[in-house]
Amino acid sequence: MTRRWLRLVLLLVPALLAAAETRPVVRLNTLEWPPYTTEALPDRGHTTAVVEKVWQAAGFDPKIRFRPWSRTVREARTGQNQIEGYFPEYYAEALTANFLFSDPIGGGWLGLAEQTERPIRWQRLQDLKPYTIGVVTDYVNTRDFDAAVRDGWLRTDEASDDQKNLRKLLYGRLDLVVIDENVFAYLLSHDASLLPGRTLLQINPQKLEYKKLYLCLRKSAEAERKMASFNLMLRQLQDRGEIPLFE
Structure with a gap:
């Protein structure tokens, strides 16, 4: 029985890894802005933890990099290094020309x-x-x-x-x-x-x-779909009490 289970596990592991690899990736920048976002804390800051949890629950694989603020925004705006967006941001009308804003994340x-x-x-x-x-x-x-x-x-x-x-x-x-x-x-x-x-x-x-905090994605049809998934899962997790309401 043990050998059968071992063989089954060995057969399943590649399939599970392949499934994980097919999760759509979302590449984001953030900055050192503790306690919201920082590599100095185990959860990389409570806003980072919220963003990661929502994306993962929505079926995405978030790849988050820490950069100086000006570079964080510039790469998100231009798509440099395949960056699709950034967080956290305050709302400003001028930014809506280039970015979609999420529901509040903090x-x-x-x-x-x-x-x-x-x-x-x-x-x-x-x-x-x-x-x-x-x-x-x-x-x-x-x-x-x-x-x-x-x-x-x-x-x-x-x-x-x-x-x-x-x-x-x-x-x-x-x-x-x-x-x-x-x-x-x-x-x-x-x-x-x-x-x-x-x-x-x-x-x-x-x-x-x-000031409310938001996630921003550079405008595109794909970004609209991703943001809709993010906002839907954010609300669901808030309804279940797993993430605080940020009203």
């Missing part, structure tokens, strides 16, 4: 980091005119904030990632930094170069906006 508060000893009082974006504000290159922020930057009446200073902006804030080279509050808390707890920020930096109590 969310968090976007705020302003500041020096603890130099708190800034503000109510409207116009109140921020006197200050230099750190932003990450190619990040979407809020519609009104980004419009103010384009119109030239908000002064910003760009960096390639949130860590660089926070270090500049620590050294007094910036007055404020636009940053997701969960990312801010994670970086101050885990990045050794930012440990002084635990006491020297804080999030301004006036928030910018609650």
Whole structure:
């Protein structure tokens, strides 16, 4: 009996491997943006875990690569390295010319980091005119904030990632930094170069906006089919309580 089972297993393994190989692949980029997406955590961040679980449940084989943000978006837009899309992204009307947006896959508060000893009082974006504000290159922020930057009446200073902006804030080279509050808390707890920020930096109590997170696929007929499958499975997993609702 044991030998028969062994022979059966040996016969089935190639068939199972072949079946796995025929699962359609979806190639995506993401970035180091902990705790949402990061290679430093076992599940590669809770947003990565959601994306992988949904694609796998929908019958796809997700291939996810970590890249700097500007490259993440550029490769998704051009199809370089066969990249079909990226995550996580904030919604912006300008991006819909090239990308399909999924249903929400997460969310968090976007705020302003500041020096603890130099708190800034503000109510409207116009109140921020006197200050230099750190932003990450190619990040979407809020519609009104980004419009103010384009119109030239908000002064910003760009960096390639949130860590660089926070270090500049620590050294007094910036007055404020636009940053997701969960990312801010994670970086101050885990990045050794930012440990002084635990006491020297804080999030301004006036928030910018609650931002939902999305998966983006470059527009095509195939992308529409894949996105429909993704959204359907996302809703099914949420209905079963296996993934939180992101409303």
